[in-house]
Amino acid sequence: MLQVNDLCxxxxxxxxLDDIRFxxxxxxxxxxxxxNGSGKxxxxxxxxxxxxxxxxxxxxxxxxxxxxxxxxLSRTMAVLQQESLPPVDFTVQxxxxxxxxxYQNWLGEEKGNQGHIVDSILHKLNLDPLRDRSLQxxxxxxxxxxxxxxxxxxxxxxxxxxxxxxxxxIGYQIQxxxxxxxxxxxxxxxVVAVLHDLNLxxxxxxxxxxxxxxxxIRVGAPKxxxxxxxxxxxxxxxxxxxxxxxHRLPQIMLQQGGSFIE
Amino acid sequence: xxxxxxxxxxxxxxxxxxxPLAEAWGILMHQLPVIGxxxxxxxxxxxxxxxxxxxxxxxLLAILIGACLSFAGAGFQGVLRNPLADPYTLGVASGSAVGxxxxxxxxxxxxxxxxxxxxxxxxxxxxxxxxxxxxxARIHGKFQLETLILSGVVVQxxxxxxxxxxxxxxxxxxNEIVFWLMGSLSIRGWPFTIMLIPYLVVGLAVLLTYxxxxxxxxxxxxxxxxxxxxxxxxxxxxxxxxxxxxxxAVSVAGTIGFVGLVVxxxxxxxxxxxxxxxxxxxxxxxxxxxxxxxxxxxxLLSPTEIPLGVVTAFLGAPFFAFLLRKNKRMKxx
Numbered sequence: 001m002l003q004v005n006d007l008c009x010x011x012x013x014x015x016x017l018d019d020i021r022f023x024x025x026x027x028x029x030x031x032x033x034x035x036n037g038s039g040k041x042x043x044x045x046x047x048x049x050x051x052x053x054x055x056x057x058x059x060x061x062x063x064x065x066x067x068x069x070x071x072x073l074s075r076t077m078a079v080l081q082q083e084s085l086p087p088v089d090f091t092v093q094x095x096x097x098x099x100x101x102x103y104q105n106w107l108g109e110e111k112g113n114q115g116h117i118v119d120s121i122l123h124k125l126n127l128d129p130l131r132d133r134s135l136q137x138x139x140x141x142x143x144x145x146x147x148x149x150x151x152x153x154x155x156x157x158x159x160x161x162x163x164x165x166x167x168x169x170i171g172y173q174i175q176x177x178x179x180x181x182x183x184x185x186x187x188x189x190x191v192v193a194v195l196h197d198l199n200l201x202x203x204x205x206x207x208x209x210x211x212x213x214x215x216x217i218r219v220g221a222p223k224x225x226x227x228x229x230x231x232x233x234x235x236x237x238x239x240x241x242x243x244x245x246x247h248r249l250p251q252i253m254l255q256q257g258g259s260f261i262e
Numbered sequence: 263x264x265x266x267x268x269x270x271x272x273x274x275x276x277x278x279x280x281x282p283l284a285e286a287w288g289i290l291m292h293q294l295p296v297i298g299x300x301x302x303x304x305x306x307x308x309x310x311x312x313x314x315x316x317x318x319x320x321x322l323l324a325i326l327i328g329a330c331l332s333f334a335g336a337g338f339q340g341v342l343r344n345p346l347a348d349p350y351t352l353g354v355a356s357g358s359a360v361g362x363x364x365x366x367x368x369x370x371x372x373x374x375x376x377x378x379x380x381x382x383x384x385x386x387x388x389x390x391x392x393x394x395x396x397x398x399a400r401i402h403g404k405f406q407l408e409t410l411i412l413s414g415v416v417v418q419x420x421x422x423x424x425x426x427x428x429x430x431x432x433x434x435x436x437n438e439i440v441f442w443l444m445g446s447l448s449i450r451g452w453p454f455t456i457m458l459i460p461y462l463v464v465g466l467a468v469l470l471t472y473x474x475x476x477x478x479x480x481x482x483x484x485x486x487x488x489x490x491x492x493x494x495x496x497x498x499x500x501x502x503x504x505x506x507x508x509x510x511a512v513s514v515a516g517t518i519g520f521v522g523l524v525v526x527x528x529x530x531x532x533x534x535x536x537x538x539x540x541x542x543x544x545x546x547x548x549x550x551x552x553x554x555x556x557x558x559x560x561x562l563l564s565p566t567e568i569p570l571g572v573v574t575a576f577l578g579a580p581f582f583a584f585l586l587r588k589n590k591r592m593k594x595x
Binding site for chain 2: 048050070071073074075078079081083085086088089090094095098099101102104106108154
């Protein structure tokens with residue numbers, strides 16, 4: 001369980017996060033939504049321990065995140081970033097193996113024979129045929145799948161997603177989200193995802209936080225968040241909300257001339 | 263390794279006075295315990311003198327300097343994630359030259375720290391110039407590929423003029439300027455060669471333990487951080503060690519450009535990007551590379567000698583241009 005209490009963060013004199021307060025239960029698929037500059041990414045940086053809050057608390061299973069050592073934290077929590085991996089000359093298998101780093105000693109050895117972990121991940125993500133290929137030879141979508149494999153090799157209990165589908169087309173977007181969802185079910189993972197796409201968020205997240213200008217506006221299920229007035233207030237455009245015919249979840253439709261931004 | 267050995271023997275036999283290959287081989291083997299006794303010493307004493315007193319120290323020095331510079335280059339490239347980084351392009355070599363030249367030209371050699379004075383002074387000025395270059399190149403906490411090299415060039419031009427100025431102040435001849443700006447292995451003897459060894463050994467030992475970490479950093483600093491790497495500490499240590507090795511090499515041989523740029527890339531083509539392999543093999547190949555460059559410098563206009571930096575720049579600068587183009591293309595794609 002992650003508890004966020006009165007979190008504040010400023011860069012120079014600009015307040016980026018102002019008294020953020022919410023909690024995430026084990027097993028949640030939790031979405032963080034909001035317009036550009038609302039503080040989503042900063043919040044994720046604080047949760048992942050890359051940056052420190054000015055005040056307030058981040059309790060991961062009752063212990064402040066900053067009390068975890070870097071190695072401990074990387075065994076508990078993994079982060080899948082927006083930019084996929086750079087086109088380096090390492091092979092797919094080598095990169096996935098790098099995910100084992102938190103479990104290795106300084107010689108690169110690991111207790112017990114863990115070779116099967118990487119093998120089963122490559123298999124699960126259908127990366128078998130690519131395993132000896134260099135990352136330079138892969139497409140953006142394939143590289144992002146390798147990044148997911150590396151994160152899986154970390155065997156975390158928590159997975160943080162920083163807009164992981166931004167640069168993917170819709171086919172790869174759904175593939176990526178489905179792979180994550182399947183992994184979540186299998187390993188009882190808790191997922192915290194910063195997402196740009198409200199419709200995608202609605203069909204994958206069970207709870208979400210809507211942010212605006214560094215403030216937490218509302219926490220709730222998709223049907224509590226994707227409401228016409230609320231979206232209009234936060235994003236400055238009036239959407240039409242419809243029900244997804246299959247998932248029975250809210251989806252938004254945009255309309256021309258609907259901007260309220262001055 | 264055998265390539266290294268072959269290069270040594272070939273290079274030993276080449277020079278103003280040409281000695282047969284077999285002779286060079288024999289003289290070298292004769293020095294070894296046990297095996298040496300089996301070999302008939304049927305060569306003139308002058309040959310042995312030339313090989314052991316003149317050429318061998320120089321050959322070993324070339325190998326050590328080459329290893330140092332290439333190794334430092336690989337370290338800089340890895341930790342800055344910049345394929346164009348090397349002790350020369352980053353201005354670290356010129357920075358070290360300022361410190362070393364100052365001590366040597368104004369005769370503080372044994373002041374305070376004895377024989378360690380020169381490399382330590384070189385390290386001090388080297389690290390300061392590295393910090394200045396990094397500071398200049400840093401925009402919003404990020405190093406842009408070209409900005410870093412541009413800052414290196416600016417700092418290097420400034421420091422080069424400082425070295426030239428200092429040489430002009432002292433009574434030394436123009437030769438010394440050429441030495442510091444172009445590098446040479448001709449006027450340093452055995453003590454300098456020996457002095458390099460501890461730096462190289464310690465540097466190798468430290469950086470080799472960071473091989474795996476450098477692999478992770480190649481994926482991106484945040485990626486590495488999320489895998490539990492202390493990126494800031496790694497960067498600090500690798501930069502310090504690489505600068506120290508550079509400083510040691512520069513205090514002995516002046517600024518020899520582009521070695522640390524060319525060699526790691528060639529090795530990468532052979533063994534791939536894994537720093538655990540790349541670092542040690544780079545050191546060996548750096549030795550071979552500089553040995554041949556120096557042999558070329560001795561032989562081309564023999565008996566006149568070309569400054570070593572001329573040879574390495576002649577080979578290295580086109581290579582630099584090639585890398586720059588290649589990188590541009592990768593970014594454009």
